[in-house]
Amino acid sequence: MDLISTPLHDAFSPYALSFVFAAMGLNVHYGYTGLLNFGQAAFAAVGAYAMGVAIASFDLPLILALIIGLAGAVLLALVMGVPTLRLRADYLAIVTIAVAEILRLIFSTSFKKYFHARDGVSGFTAGFRSINPFPEMPDGFLSFSRNDLWVMTVGWILVALVCLLVWALMRSPWGRILKSIREDEDAVRSLGKNVYSYKMQALVLGGLIGAVGGFIGGMGLASVQPDSFNTDFTFIAFTMLILGGAARVLSPAVGAVLFWALLSFLGVLLTKLSNGDNPIIPASFMSPDQVGNIRFAVVGLALMLLMIFRPQGIFGDKKEIAIDAR
Amino acid sequence: MPDDMNATPEEPTRTSQSVPVADRRNLDADLVGIATEPGVPKKDPIVVATKITRTFGGLTAVDVEHLEIQRGVITALIGPNGAGKTTFFNLLTGFDQPDTGDWSFNGRSLKRVSASRVARLGMVRTFQLTKVLSKLTVLENMRLGASGQRGERFWAAPFRFLWSSEEDAITVRARELLGRFKLDAKEDDFAGSLSGGQRKLLEMARALMVGPELVMLDEPMAGVNPALKQSLLGHVKSLREDGMTVLFVEHDMDMVRDISDWVVVMAQGKVIAEGPPESIMADQRVIDAYLGAHHDTDITELEESVLAAEVEAELLADHDGDNR
Ligand SMILES: Nc1ncnc2c1ncn2[C@@H]1O[C@H](COP(=O)(O)OP(=O)(O)O)[C@@H](O)[C@H]1O
C-alpha cells in the first residue's frame, strides 16, 4: 500500500511545495521571458532566512518577517539583474549561479550569531502554528501531521493564487511583451518597449514567487539550513518545469508533483525489491542504501526519454518552447 | 507635414496606381531647387546627421559627413551590398553606437538614446532580416506594436477590465492595417508560418502600429512577390499622404524610381550622391559605385565594360530585383 500512499504523501508535502514555488518562479523567468536564472535557490534561501532570522533573532511578528523576506527577494533580483539584463542572456546565467553560491556560503559560514552555520535557523514556527485551525488527525491512509496539514493548506492555496496571477498576467499585453522578449528582444525594442525594464519586472516577480517557496519550505521543515539551497535545488526545479512544460500556467505545479511522486515511488519500490533475506534485486547489483542515488539515475533516464519523445513537456506546446530541443 | 491637399482628390480608398508624376512633384516642393550635392541642407529636415562614423575592426562601415532627410517625403537609400546602409540604420535608431558623430530627430539629439526611446519618439524601423515574432499570431504581432498601452503596465495587467476596451480599439486598428497589407486572412496564424514576403509585410504593418512620424524600411520589397509589390508601393505612397516621412533601403530600381522623391546613394560607408531619382539614375558616380562593388574580383577590361553596361542597364532600364 505504501507504493501509493508514500508517493502521494511526498508529492504534496511542504518540502515538495517549496519546489512548486521555485518552478513557478522559473516559469516566469525562463518559460515566459526566456531569462536563464540558475540561481533560483538564492531567492528561496533569502525568503527562508529572512523570515527565520527576523522571527528567531529579532522576535518580529510573522507578517513583518514575510515582508522583509519579500523585500530581500526584490533586492536580490536587482543585484542580479542590474548588471546583466542589458547584456547577452548568458551573463544572467553566470551571475545568478555565482550569487546563489556566494549567498549559500555566507549563510553557512558568516554571521553565525544569526545564521548558525550548518545547523541553520530554527525556532520561528510558533506564530504560524498558533493560528493552525486543524485538530490532530487520526492515522489513516494518508497521515499528515497537524503542522504539515496547516503548511500544506496555506501552501497549496498560495499555489492556486500564484497560478491565477500568472494566468492573468500572461494573457495581458504585459505578458505579450514578455513572450516577445523571449523570442526576439530587438523586435520588441524596435516597437518602443523598454526591454530592460520588462526583464527586470519578470526577474523580480519570479524571484518573489521563489521566496514564497522559501517561506513554505521553512515552515514545513521548521528549520532553514544552507545546504538545502545548493545548485541541485535550482536544477531540480528546472527539471520539474520542463517535465510539466514551460510557459504553461499549471505545468510547474503538475511537474513538481509528478517528479516527487515518481522519485518517491521509485524509492519505495527499489527499497522493497532490494530488502529482506532473499531480495529480488541481488545485493551484488544494488544494496538498499544505494536506493537514494539510483532512483535519481532512473528519474534522469526517464527525463531523457521525455526530452527525446516529448520535448515540450506534458502540457507544453511545441511551437512555444524557448529552446529548440528538437 | 501633409501639405498634400491637392495630392489625393481622387477617391477615398487608396489604389495601387502610381500618383501621377505631376501630382507627386507637388508633395516635394520643398525639394525643388535644392542642389544635388551630398550633404545638402534641406528646407525642413526631420533627421540631421553629422560626421557619423562606425568601424568594425579595421573596416569603416559608415563614414557619413553630413546628411539631412527631408520631412514628409519618401527618401530612398541605395548603394551596393556592404555600402553600410543597414549599419547606418542601426546607428540612427540606437541599435548600434557610432564611434563619432551626432544626429538629431525633430531637432532632438539622439546621441546615446536607447533604441526603444527612439521608437517612442516616432522613428520606427524594420529589419533587413525580418524580425516577426513567429510564436505569436499575426494579430498579436500587430497588437504588440501599439504604443503606450495601459495593459502593458504591471499593476494594470492582471485586471482585464482596465485594458480590454483599449485592446479592442487596438484590434480594430490592427485589422484595418492587416487588411491594407492583405494579411487579414492570416490574423490567427502564427507569424512563423508566413512566407518571407508576408513577414516583410507584417513587419511593416506592425511598425505602423507604433504610430511613427518617420518610418525606416530596410529592404521592404525583398522576397515580396511581384503582384504584391505593386500594392505595397501604393501603401508606401499612402504613408506619405498620411503625413509620414519614409526612408527606405531598396535595390529594386523600379521601386526607387516609382515612389521616391529623393535618393541618397551610399558606397563604402560614404554618401556619394543625392538628388531626385531621375538625375541620380544617370549620375556617373552612382554607376561607378555600383561597378566598384564588383571590383574585388579580378576582371579584364573587356568584362568591365560589359559589366558597366549591365549596371547602367540595371539602374536605368526596367529590371526586377536581382538581389536579396
Ligand atoms: N556587426 C558587424 N561586425 C563586423 N562587420 C560588420 C558588422 N555589421 C556590418 N559589418 C560590415 O559593415 C559593412 C556594411 O554592412 P551593411 O551595413 O550591412 O551594408 P548594406 O546594408 O549596405 O549592405 C559590410 O562590409 C559588413 O561586412
Ligand SMILES: [Mg+2]
Ligand atoms: Mg543591408
